[in-house]
Amino acid sequence: MAMMDTTVVIKKVKKVAGHGHHGGAWKVAYADFVTAMMAFFLLMWLINTTSPEQKRGIADYFAPASVSESTSGAGGILGGTALGDDGNKSEGSASVVSELAPEAPTEADQGQSATNGSLASASDEAVRAEQQRREEAAFQSAAQSLRQAMKDMPELAELSKQILIDQTPEGLRIQLIDQEGRSMFEPNSARPNDRARLLLRAVSRVIVQLPNRITVTGHTSATPGQRNQADWQLSAGRADAARAIIQAAGVDPDRVYQVSGKANSDPLYPDDPSLPGNRRIAIVLLREAPVLPSDSSL
Numbered sequence: 584m585a586m587m588d589t590t591v592v593i594k595k596v597k598k599v600a601g602h603g604h605h606g607g608a609w610k611v612a613y614a615d616f617v618t619a620m621m622a623f624f625l626l627m628w629l630i631n632t633t634s635p636e637q638k639r640g641i642a643d644y645f646a647p648a649s650v651s652e653s654t655s656g657a658g659g660i661l662g663g664t665a666l667g668d669d670g671n672k673s674e675g676s677a678s679v680v681s682e683l684a685p686e687a688p689t690e691a692d693q694g695q696s697a698t699n700g701s702l703a704s705a706s707d708e709a710v711r712a713e714q715q716r717r718e719e720a721a722f723q724s725a726a727q728s729l730r731q732a733m734k735d736m737p738e739l740a741e742l743s744k745q746i747l748i749d750q751t752p753e754g755l756r757i758q759l760i761d762q763e764g765r766s767m768f769e770p771n772s773a774r775p776n777d778r779a780r781l782l783l784r785a786v787s788r789v790i791v792q793l794p795n796r797i798t799v800t801g802h803t804s805a806t807p808g809q810r811n812q813a814d815w816q817l818s819a820g821r822a823d824a825a826r827a828i829i830q831a832a833g834v835d836p837d838r839v840y841q842v843s844g845k846a847n848s849d850p851l852y853p854d855d856p857s858l859p860g861n862r863r864i865a866i867v868l869l870r871e872a873p874v875l876p877s878d879s880s881l
Contacts, residue, residue, distance in 0.1 A: 722755040754870045760863040773820030787832030795868040796840040805847040805856035819844025
């Protein structure tokens with residue numbers, strides 16, 4: 584019995600889960616989606632980081648190049664046009680103009696403006712405070728220098744009681760006053776004596792160290808029981824004579840702001856206007872206000 588040659592063929596079928604391969608179209612759709620998301624987030628970032636002026640610039644860039652000035656029709660595809668003012672009263676070009684109009688300031692913008700204004704005001708106050716601090720320090724140094732000069736110079740030591748130094752709202756005031764038996768001018772004359780010249784030169788050495796403008800005022804004492812009209816001319820003449828000595832000692836003439844005479848209208852000792860101490864020369868180094876830019880809003 585002949586044996587038959589049989590061949591056994593085993594066929595394996597591999598089952599694939601899901602829907603199988605459908606091509607690469609989904610990749611294109613996914614790439615478009617990612618691109619759109621990137622553009623969206625970029626737009627959100629631009630909106631949050633740009634100023635209102637920059638937003639208006641971007642809007643102007645994407646606005647139509649030409650806008651119809653016709654007052655009729657809607658300006659759209661189906662709006663149509665008319666010869667008169669009648670017709671489709673849709674917004675038309677007016678809508679485009681309204682979109683390009685400047686935006687009203689928001690509360691944040693107003694708050695920012697108020698903050699900038701307060702910072703500018705605070706800066707001005709800081710400048711004034713610093714100017715005042717430096718001026719006070721300069722005045723104190725000048726007063727100390729004059730007092731020290733009175734101590735160091737023997738010829739001035741005996742005259743130290745005839746100089747009064749104080750600070751007033753106008754500035755640093757230096758007063759040269761008469762004492763009993765120690766006048767600074769010839770009787771009823773505007774001519775200064777040697778004592779007055781010595782004191783005025785000592786004061787000038789301090790004045791030249793500062794840039795402030797100065798005023799020079801002459802005062803006389805009152806005569807009991809009478810009013811001497813000549814005191815006005817006498818006090819003004821003595822102030823002008825003091826001004827001449829100060830300038831000759833090196834003080835720039837441009838720094839002299841005012842020279843005046845007050846006669847006996849402003850006594851140093853109001854309780855007794857006839858005292859010799861009311862006869863005096865007052866020199867004031869004026870306080871100088873800081874130079875600031877003008878405010879156009881005022």
